[in-house]
Amino acid sequence: MAVREGMLVLLAERPRHGYELKVELERRTGSLWSLNTGQVYTTLDRLQRDGLVEPADDVDPGNDARRRAYRLTGEGEKAARAWLDTTGAVDAPPRDELVMKVLLAAHGPHAEALAVVDAHRHHLLARLQAVRRDRRSAGSPADLAARLCDDVLAVRLEADLRWLDLCTDRLRAHHDPTGGTP
Amino acid sequence: MTSPTSPTSPLLSLTGITCAFADGDQIVTALDDVTLDVDRGRMVAVMGPSGSGKSTLLHVACGLVEPSGGSVTIDGQPPPRAGRGEPRLAGSVLRRDARRWWARQRRDAVGVVHQRLNLMPALPVLDNVALPLRLTGTSRAAAAWAARQALAEVDADDLAQATVDRLSIGQQQRVALARAVVGDRALILADEPTAALDTVAAEQLTELLARLAGAGRAVLMVTHDSRLASWADEVVVLRDGRAVDHVTPTLAATGADAEVPVP
Numbered sequence: 545m546a547v548r549e550g551m552l553v554l555l556a557e558r559p560r561h562g563y564e565l566k567v568e569l570e571r572r573t574g575s576l577w578s579l580n581t582g583q584v585y586t587t588l589d590r591l592q593r594d595g596l597v598e599p600a601d602d603v604d605p606g607n608d609a610r611r612r613a614y615r616l617t618g619e620g621e622k623a624a625r626a627w628l629d630t631t632g633a634v635d636a637p638p639r640d641e642l643v644m645k646v647l648l649a650a651h652g653p654h655a656e657a658l659a660v661v662d663a664h665r666h667h668l669l670a671r672l673q674a675v676r677r678d679r680r681s682a683g684s685p686a687d688l689a690a691r692l693c694d695d696v697l698a699v700r701l702e703a704d705l706r707w708l709d710l711c712t713d714r715l716r717a718h719h720d721p722t723g724g725t726p
Numbered sequence: 727m728t729s730p731t732s733p734t735s736p737l738l739s740l741t742g743i744t745c746a747f748a749d750g751d752q753i754v755t756a757l758d759d760v761t762l763d764v765d766r767g768r769m770v771a772v773m774g775p776s777g778s779g780k781s782t783l784l785h786v787a788c789g790l791v792e793p794s795g796g797s798v799t800i801d802g803q804p805p806p807r808a809g810r811g812e813p814r815l816a817g818s819v820l821r822r823d824a825r826r827w828w829a830r831q832r833r834d835a836v837g838v839v840h841q842r843l844n845l846m847p848a849l850p851v852l853d854n855v856a857l858p859l860r861l862t863g864t865s866r867a868a869a870a871w872a873a874r875q876a877l878a879e880v881d882a883d884d885l886a887q888a889t890v891d892r893l894s895i896g897q898q899q900r901v902a903l904a905r906a907v908v909g910d911r912a913l914i915l916a917d918e919p920t921a922a923l924d925t926v927a928a929e930q931l932t933e934l935l936a937r938l939a940g941a942g943r944a945v946l947m948v949t950h951d952s953r954l955a956s957w958a959d960e961v962v963v964l965r966d967g968r969a970v971d972h973v974t975p976t977l978a979a980t981g982a983d984a985e986v987p988v989p
């Protein structure tokens with residue numbers, strides 16, 4: 545999850561405190577991201593270590609480190625811009641957790657690999673069923689942000705499920721290239 | 727809707743269904759102890775890769791295949807069966823009384839939609855939908871009235887006078903679905919009904935099946951596609967003839983990054 549890059553983008557607008565970063569990140573992503581405060585401060589420390597942010601004590605002279613504001617350095621501004629402008633690599637599989645787990649399992653015992661795919665399919669399918677059921681009973685939400693979040697959830701679940709179906713087919717074909725019984 | 731003779735039993739009940747077929751000298755087990763119920767108001771999807779046994783299960787549910795073990799009931803009633811004796815192989819339903827019983831079920835209670843639509847291309851839509859009733863002796867007027875009702879249920883009232891070969895595949899599949907429900911048959915069995923459709927039409931047809939279930943019918947759909955299966959209230963996952971998973975909706979998702987626990 546690109547918390548680090550998200551924070552850089554927010555700091556590119558103006559200096560902000562850690563807590564403000566947390567609240568604003570959650571607000572803008574329709575609460576798809578839920579951050580804990582500690583994570584935000586750890587990330588700020590690392591960004592400072594890497595020379596991408598610096599304290600902006602002139603904004604809010606900080607006796608309390610937790611109230612300290614940060615701004616981007618020149619390098620930080622470049623990094624924020626580069627992240628926003630770059631489309632995620634389309635030629636390489638996204639390195640999210642689902643993919644990593646299935647890829648790691650795929651090279652293990654056949655039955656276990658199928659079981660991992662099945663477990664993920666179970667949970668994603670159950671969630672998509674719930675999304676569909678809620679939409680059927682409640683209709684689409686009137687609020688635009690809620691509606692877009694609703695859509696992206698369903699579409700991504702569909703995409704992941706389609707990939708898991710393909711994984712099952714590919715694992716079976718790989719395990720038994722003759723195709724087995726019809 | 728068909729009046730329930732025993733309101734406590736599910737409309738379709740498959741219990742411990744096993745199907746063993748002879749393949750040369752070998753015995754192939756297409757289904758191994760599969761149990762599922764489909765009640766009025768519910769849509770159940772049976773999902774699995776090809777060769778998982780899902781079409782065989784549907785054939786058992788509409789009386790085209792007699793299982794080698796387990797029992798089928800429609801609205802609480804079992805078909806006439808030979809007394810239990812030696813373990814048998816699965817096969818076509820051969821006993822005359824059982825075939826008659828199943829034919830009656832398919833006339834009154836069980837509608838089937840296949841991958842191949844088997845519509846009469848030169849006939850108007852209304853005649854196609856009315857055909858099952860006409861073949862079993864319903865008057866022309868009564869059959870036409872029932873066909874109009876069925877077309878309305880699948881949002882295809884406006885197609886009644888069109889000839890089938892002028893319709894898109896998606897419209898034809900709707901007509902086939904109307905033909906399956908005509909005469910208020912309460913159980914719909916759909917075997918990969920979206921196989922010939924594009925993504926959008928497949929989604930619409932599946933949503934329509936979910937709506938028919940929501941309106942009180944019982945729907946059993948066979949599919950290999952998780953996205954389509956997700957429209958069902960319950961998903962049974964078959965692999966190599968065995969039910970390996972049973973999925974029902976979880977509470978609304980908490981977010982795109984929520985953890986997916988893996989045992």
